[in-house]
Amino acid sequence: MLQVTLSEEGQLHSYFPQIESFSHPLASSVVHMHDGDWENILKEVQSDIPGLVDDFIADFSSLGSYGNSPVSEKELRHTAFEVLTMLMEAIAGPLDDTTFRQHADTLGRRRAQQGVPISTLIDAVQLDFLVIWNRIRQAAGGNQEVLISHVDQLHNTVAKYNFFVRDGFRRENARIAQDLRxxxxxxxxxxxxxxxxxxxxxxxxxxxxxxxxxxxxxxxxxxxxxxxxxxxxxxxxxxxxxxxxxxxxxxxxxxxxxxxxxxxxxxxxxxxxxxxxxxxxxxxxxxxxxxxxxxxxxxxxxxxxAHELSWAIAGSALAAFPGSKQNELSADIAKLRNSNSPALETVEAYLRTGSIKQTAAISYCHRNTVINRLSQFADTTGYDVTRPYEAAAVILALRHEPSSTFRTSSSSHPHSPPILSPK
Known part of the structure; x- marks a missing residue:
């Protein structure tokens, strides 16, 4: 049975050996005597849930909150509002047990996923009890009898919620242990x-x-x-x-x-x-x-x-430079890519090897075919990859996503390579 004493200042000193409610007939009769006062007290406390949240945040922060666990203050405040609202509703009257349990289970699972120590989580729920109790004590004023007759009701509600939270936490931890992801x-x-x-x-x-x-x-x-x-x-x-x-x-x-x-x-x-x-x-x-x-x-x-794609970052930076022709070059390359032109594949092979012979071997074609494809690329883009400066511009443009704010017609490159070219 719950052991409760109240100091002259109204401070609660109690020991809770079990969750079960009072079963003694005298306890029941005392509770009924103060039902009206109790309901009024609860209404007063329920009218200021944000105030309860502020009390909880202040007290929990002084205890170190959740430490290094990834629980933001915004989430902590939101959760505190939901939990304190749920507990006050359960204390005030009958609440669907399934809803109550699901709410606690969700909190337990969430904190397990966030790596919160279970001891800290239990401390947080126990703090809910103290925050609510202090507000109830203030609302009760000098009415010590109503506090004594209903403290068990408050404790049982919070203890039950705590039990469901721990159960959800432990089951989620067990699931996580089986899933390294x-x-x-x-x-x-x-x-x-x-x-x-x-x-x-x-x-x-x-x-x-x-x-x-x-x-x-x-x-x-x-x-x-x-x-x-x-x-x-x-x-x-x-x-x-x-x-x-x-x-x-x-x-x-x-x-x-x-x-x-x-x-x-x-x-x-x-x-x-x-x-x-x-x-x-x-x-x-x-x-x-x-x-x-x-x-x-x-x-x-x-x-x-990734190192091949990274050329695009340099190409993008160059494209934004005044006088650069990188966007036009990238657009022409995109046209060749969209048309599945073999010239583009040959150009990429040549840029990797620097050799007509090796490019022919890679592309499974004759060396004259390689030369013709490189010429086709030069005619389309205005860039001859056998010339180092122009090859450098092509390398930067090959992976670069062209901007939508440039010209793409063939007249945009009358064989006039960008800043990188000596031409």
């Missing part, structure tokens, strides 16, 4: 979402997700048009911890240590591939840079080395 998610969010991050934190994250912070990693960032397909295709691999998966900015990133015993099978979808990234800190840099990479470049049609 979920347990890794909060650590990866910290890695990629933090404004800045230090070496110690990087080491802590690496330890939490089970890798060496100084390992070499392969990083694949899937373009927005393939992110969902990639995420679905890699769902099992992320759940089993074979790769680390992280959605961001409409993209989806998969990365894993290069020294992993079993290298994962990655879908051949449009993506930027960082073949070897040294250390987890550089993985963060690569992932955070990828939106800018895709923004500047044409949408890749297949897995593409």
């Amino acid at each position: 979920l347990s890794n998610a909060r650590h990866l969010d910290k890695l990629f979402s933090s404004t800045s991050i230090d070496t110690i934190t990087i080491e802590e994250i690496a330890q939490a997700i089970g890798c060496d912070a100084h390992s070499n990693f392969k990083v694949v960032v899937f373009h927005a048009n393939s992110a969902l397909k990639a995420r679905d295709a890699l769902d099992l691999a992320t759940a089993e911890g074979k790769i680390f998966g992280y959605p961001h900015n409409g993209l989806f990133t998969a990365f894993w240590p290069l020294n992993a015993e079993n290298q994962p099978d990655i879908p051949a979808l449009p993506s930027a591939v960082f073949g070897k990234v040294e250390g987890l800190a550089n993985v963060r840099d690569a992932v955070l840079a990828s939106p800018k990479l895709f923004e500047a470049s044409c949408t890749p049609t297949q897995p593409t080395p």
Whole structure:
């Protein structure tokens, strides 16, 4: 049975050995004697839920809140409002038990997903009791009898809510333990979402997700048009911890240590591939840079080395420079790409090798065919890739997504290459 004493100042001192309500007939009769006063007190407290929230936030903040857990003050305040409202409704009268339990279960699961220690979560719910009790005590004034006769009702409600919260928390933790994707998610969010991050934190994250912070990693960032397909295709691999998966900015990133015993099978979808990234800190840099990479470049049609796409960033910067012809060049290249012209593939092979002979071997054609295709490219764009300065402009334009505010007619390049060309 609940043991309760009240000091002369109205402070509550109690011990709650169980959740069950009073069953003694005298307790029941005392409760009925003060029902009217109790209802009035509850109405007064319920009329100022925002005030209860302020009290809770102030007290909880002084206790350290949720520490380093990713629970924002905005979320904390919103949750406090919902919980205190729910508890006051349950104290004031009969409340659907399913609704009550679901509300507590949702809170418990949410905090488990956020990595909040269960002891801190329990402290937060117990603080709800104290915040409500203090407001009720103030509203009751000197009416000690009504406090004594209803404190068990208040405690039982909060204790029941606490039980459901803990149950939801533990069941969610058990589920997360079986799914490494979920347990890794909060650590990866910290890695990629933090404004800045230090070496110690990087080491802590690496330890939490089970890798060496100084390992070499392969990083694949899937373009927005393939992110969902990639995420679905890699769902099992992320759940089993074979790769680390992280959605961001409409993209989806998969990365894993290069020294992993079993290298994962990655879908051949449009993506930027960082073949070897040294250390987890550089993985963060690569992932955070990828939106800018895709923004500047044409949408890749297949897995593409990130260093090839990165030329587009320089091309984009040059395109914005007064007098530059990069946008016109990029537009002409886009036309060749859209028409599936073999000249473009030949030009790319030539830029990689610098050799007519090697290009012919790669393209499975005669050397004269290579020469003709390079000439066709020059006629279409005004750029001869056998000339280094013009080749440099073409390299920057090959991956660059042309702006929509330039001319695309053939008259825009009367064989007058951009600033990079000596012509």
